[in-house]
Amino acid sequence: MLRLENIHKSYPMGNQSLHVLKGIDFGVESGELVSIMGASGSGKSTLLNILGILDNQDEGSYILDGTQIDMISETAAAELRNRHIGFIFQSFNLLAFKNAAENVALPLYYQGVRRRKRNAIAVKYLEMVGLADRAEHMPSEMSGGERQRVAIARALIADPSIILADEPTGALDSLTSNEVMQILKDLNDNGKTILIVTHEAEIAEQTKRIIYMRDGKIVEDKSGTGHV
Amino acid sequence: MFSLDQWQEILQAIQANKIRTFATAFGVFWGILMLILLLGAGQGLQNGVKQNMMLDAINSIWIIPARTSMAYQGMPAGREHPLMEEDLESVEENVAGIDLMSPENELSGEFDVRYGNRAVSFPVFGADSEYFGIKVSQETVNGRSINRLDDEQRRKVAIIGEQAASVIFDEGVDPVGEYVQIKDVNFRIVGVFSFESSAMDQAQRIYIPFSTFQSVFNTSRDVTLFAVTTAEGMSGQQLEGDIVKFLKQRQTIHPDDNSAYWVHNQEEQHRSVNNLFLAIKIFIWIVGLGTLTAGIVGVSNVMIIIVRERTREIGVRKALGATPASVVGMILQESVFITTVAGYTGLVLGVLLLEGINTALVALGADLQFFNRPEIDLRVALSALGVLVVAGSLAGFVPALKAARVKPAEALRAE
Structure with missing residues (x-):
């Protein structure tokens, strides 16, 4: 359902340029649970940004759900992100002045769904992640694990074809990390395609496929482990 | 959006x-x-x-004769030279560029304005109907102003300022149609006017037609002052000069005598x-x-x-x-x-x-x-x-x- 071919990305660093991605090729099929492993600086976050159309590649082709992502307008990219991609961030990225339900409902706001309707849908998704009673709470009143579950509900609400999670447990203790991973695994069991970027081996081991990155290249693509 | x-x-x-x-x-x-x-x-x-x-129309000029300051053609300096009605008529005939024109005389001496058994002292003026087009800050609030027929027929009518009316008449009495006596002469009140400026006492004035004023109170036919407005396209400065020049000639005043007339040119001031x-x-x-x-x-x-x-x-x-x-x-x-x-x-x-x-x-x-x-x-x-x-x-x-x-x-x- 997504396919990367020969992706290159460089960042200007003063008068030099830092070559972060040096030809990435891989694909993800529908229903997969994939992790991208690598040390910091390996280029995995940059790769995730390109996958999420949060940044554009310098070179190479990226096809998402049959759409060629190359030189598309920012408006078209916004539309694609809204409908096809759900994001989960390390730092949750909830809006501080909105309560849990409003945060979850935000993607539907950009689809033009009426406030009442989208907030009702949001509560259903909060139920799915076990936070039905927290709908009216502000992010500041919630624990890290709860916030990440709110973020997961937000990533799911538009029913995207893929979930991109950037170090989803990076800011959590091991107990809540397991809770969050359990939710992600359950989602995958129900058919959701999920791609997790992490530097923690025990997180990666819980996925069905691990892609190892080093110095901007894929060094190993290992299928069939974990997720028992 | x-x-x-x-x-x-x-x-x-x-x-x-x-x-x-x-x-x-x-x-x-x-x-x-x-x-x-x-x-x-x-x-x-x-x-x-x-x-x-x-207080007056922007294009108005007011002229009051004063004493001369220069001897001229055998006449000494310091001479008084009152204007007569004929002088005004002559100005109107000979000077071009005048739109409205009216003389103004004030009734002098000791007198009361009487109504019933009430007697109060208010200033009484005689002025032409055109006068009220020059004095634009005055506004008729009841009845009418003095008109041309009043002038021509020397009618014994009067218009009265709001303040004066409120003193002379009790509340509830419509002054229009009532008669007041001025120096024992009966005048019928035809209008009440207000005055825009509160600072001035002009709303205490009573006006009667100039023709009536002259024939009843002032048979010597002199005029204290007069006012004109400029016709369209005429500058105030030009008209002022023309009138003064004409009057100096007529009243035998030195052409360079600048204090023979006191002139108030609203346009200049404006x-x-x-x-x-x-x-x-x-x-x-x-x-x-x-x-x-x-x-x-x-x-x-x-x-x-x-x-x-x-x-x-x-x-x-x-x-x-x-x-x-x-x-x-x-x-x-x-x-x-x-x-x-x-x-x-x-x-x-x-x-x-x-x-x-x-x-x-x-x-x-x-x-x-x-x-x-x-x-x-x-x-x-x-x-x-x-x-x-x-x-x-x-x-x-x-x-x-x-x-x-x-x-x-x-x-x-x-x-």
């Missing part, structure tokens, strides 16, 4: 950031408030000066007063626009800060599907909303303050010589507000556009 949903988004953002909202709002509020107060004060000054100086007003207005506008500019700069600064502060939020929104247009729209709408509300508040408060000052002045009976009725032209106020809102949105537009162009990946790294 301007849906109810978007309004809710914006109100929420504003509520979440009370301090920065207040900072933006205050700059705008203050700018508009100061502008309104300044303009109002300037108008008050103008009204005050007008009240004291602009011009100098207007120049003063213009200077004041320019000053006020410079100060006002300065204040307004400060407000606009304030708005721009705050908008830049807002956009910087919200970069991460904008990144999140973009990741969730916000289009560049919706990001620009969100920031613009917020900026326009804040400037409009704050500006409007400043406008309303400014107008209320001006009205308050006005009411206080009236209530205290304060008669400030050069300050009266501070007020503001609503169109000016609204256009100032409009300029501020447009400037505020432009101020928000540039940073908003910048924010919308930032790659979401970059925006998400902010802070």
Whole structure:
């Protein structure tokens, strides 16, 4: 359902340029649970940004759900992100002045769904992640694990074809990390395609496929482990 | 773009950031408030000066004979040279460019105005019907003014000032149609007039037709003073010169004698007063626009800060599907909303303050010589507000556009 071919990305660093991605090729099929492993600086976050159309590649082709992502307008990219991609961030990225339900409902706001309707849908998704009673709470009143579950509900609400999670447990203790991973695994069991970027081996081991990155290249693509 | 949903988004953002909202709002509020107060004060000054100086038509010229200051053709300096009715008729016939013209005489000596068994002392004047076209600040509030037929038929009619009427007649009595006796002669009152200026006692006057005045009270046919207005296309200065030159010749006065007539040329005065007003207005506008500019700069600064502060939020929104247009729209709408509300508040408060000052002045009976009725032209106020809102949105537009162009990946790294 997504396919990367020969992706290159460089960042200007003063008068030099830092070559972060040096030809990435891989694909993800529908229903997969994939992790991208690598040390910091390996280029995995940059790769995730390109996958999420949060940044554009310098070179190479990226096809998402049959759409060629190359030189598309920012408006078209916004539309694609809204409908096809759900994001989960390390730092949750909830809006501080909105309560849990409003945060979850935000993607539907950009689809033009009426406030009442989208907030009702949001509560259903909060139920799915076990936070039905927290709908009216502000992010500041919630624990890290709860916030990440709110973020997961937000990533799911538009029913995207893929979930991109950037170090989803990076800011959590091991107990809540397991809770969050359990939710992600359950989602995958129900058919959701999920791609997790992490530097923690025990997180990666819980996925069905691990892609190892080093110095901007894929060094190993290992299928069939974990997720028992 | 301007849906109810978007309004809710914006109100929420504003509520979440009370301090920065207040900072933006205050700059705008203050700018508009100061502008309104300044303009109002300037108008008050103008009204005050007008009240004291602009009792007559702008194009009127008043001429009163005085003593000569130069000997001429065997006649000594210091000679009096009263005007006679014939002199005026001659001026009217021979000097071009006169529109309206009227003599004015005041009844002299000890006399009362009597009504029933009431006797009060008020000044009585004789004037032509055209006189009331020259004295524009006088307005008929009841009945009519003196007309041409009154002049021609020497009717014994009178019009009376409001203040005089309120003293002579009891409340509930309509003065129009009543008879008063002036020096034992009966005059029927045909109208009551008000006088724009409260500072002058002209609303105590009683006017009767000039022809009647001369035949009943002043058989010597002399005239104390007269007034003319310039016909269209004629300059006041030119007409003044023509009339004075003609009269000097007629009354055998030295052509260079500049104090033989006391001349009040409203146009001249009007011009100098207007120049003063213009200077004041320019000053006020410079100060006002300065204040307004400060407000606009304030708005721009705050908008830049807002956009910087919200970069991460904008990144999140973009990741969730916000289009560049919706990001620009969100920031613009917020900026326009804040400037409009704050500006409007400043406008309303400014107008209320001006009205308050006005009411206080009236209530205290304060008669400030050069300050009266501070007020503001609503169109000016609204256009100032409009300029501020447009400037505020432009101020928000540039940073908003910048924010919308930032790659979401970059925006998400902010802070």
